[in-house]
Amino acid sequence: MLRLLSTIYTLLVLWSPPPIITHDSEKKYRSHGSPKKPLPLTPLSNPARVDLTVVIPAFNEIExxxxxxxxxxxxxTSTPIKKRTFEIIIVDDGSTDGTSAASLKIAGRYPKCDIRVVTLEKNLGKGGAVRHGMLYGGGRRLLMVDADGASKFEDLEDLWKAMDGLSPIGSGVPAISVGSRAHLVKTEAVVKRSLLRNVLMYGFHFVLRILGAGHIRDTQCGFKLFSRSAAQQIFPSQHLPSWIFDVELLLLAKMLGIPVAEVPIEWREIPGSKLNVITASLQMLRDLLIVRVNHILGRWRPTPLRPKAA
Incomplete structure (x- = not known):
């Protein structure tokens, strides 16, 4: 029995993803004001300097x-919202299509906006790109949003309002608001998807309930808002760089006792997905088991922080 347990533990260590290494070049960004000379990013551990950071992971998203x-x-920049200071961090996840150059062109169209372009030296995966952007965000609140535009960005205000009820600005209380598409399950947006995708969706939710993340109806919506204190506790403890990282974030929040508000948002499927549903599903099963076992054994354990005003 001891040999079996030792073998299982060894396999867990071997199958667990290695620590995510941040290269020196990735600690800097380029912008419209400094397109050639990279400037240093500000770590998440520093005090907030804007109201909102928008983190956009981008892999071959030139279109x-x-x-x-x-x-x-x-x-x-609309009239009701423009008093809210913000920055946008585009994390180019090792793209091969010129996404960084395209991002700088976009920044040039909006010279008054703080748009920062970070280029990772190699492709980490969506989770790794989001984590990197969050670890260098300067916002009192930090939003992760997909580059495909599937989520209606105006729904940020619903997430913002839900977070106000959990963690008023300046309170330092950790909280998360997540966009949810659960209300769309019986609508054409989901019904018209392929049978395979729908079967995998229901199977995925079944696995989540077994692993303890069934309290959130939609874990995978790429539209999530974090208070700064929540981000400071969760993202340094994130290990998964793959697309299933959202579940790890929510499990970490549960372990830390951080409240999560689930907010219905508008969403539409955008052509051009780079996800292979079969490969991704197999990877999902493996990664979810790795996360849960590492949590149970205490190999991966988040470190709570004393709440700070932000």
Whole structure:
């Protein structure tokens, strides 16, 4: 029995993803004001300097990103919202199509906006790109949003309002608001998807209930808002760089006792997904088991922080 347990533990260590290494070049960003000379990013551990950080992971998004950015900036600079200070961090996740160059062109169209372009030296995966952007965000609140524009950016205000009820600005109380598509399950947006995708969706939710994340109806919506104190506790403890990282974030929040508000949002499927559903599903099962066992054994354990005003 001891040998069996030792073998299982060894396999767990071997299958667990290695620590995510941040290279020196990735600690800097380029912008419209400094397109050639990279400037240093500000760590998440520092005090907040803007109201909102928008983190956009981007892998080969030269076509979809400009449309999404136009909608994002149109909302953030609209009359009712423009008193909210913000920055946008585009994390180019090792793209091969010139996403960083395209991002700088977008920044040039909006010279008054603080748009920062970070280029990772190699592709980490969506989770790794989001984590990197969050670890260098300067916002009192930090939003992760997909580059495809599937989520309606104006729904940020619903997430913002839900977080106000959990963690008023300046309170330092950790909280998370997550966009949810659960209300769309019986609508055409989901019904018209392929049978395979729908079967995998229900199977995925079944696995989540077994692993203890069934309290959130939609874990995978790429539209999530974090208070700064929540981000400071969760993202340094994130290990998964793959697309299933959202579940790890929510499990960490549960372990830390951080409240999560689930908010219905508008969503539409955008052509151009790079996800292979079969491969991704197998990877999902493996990664979820790895996360849960590492948590149970105490190998991966988040470190709570004393709440700070932000």
């Amino acid at each position: 979809r990103l400009p449309i999404m950015m136009d909608a994002t900036i149109a909302h953030l």
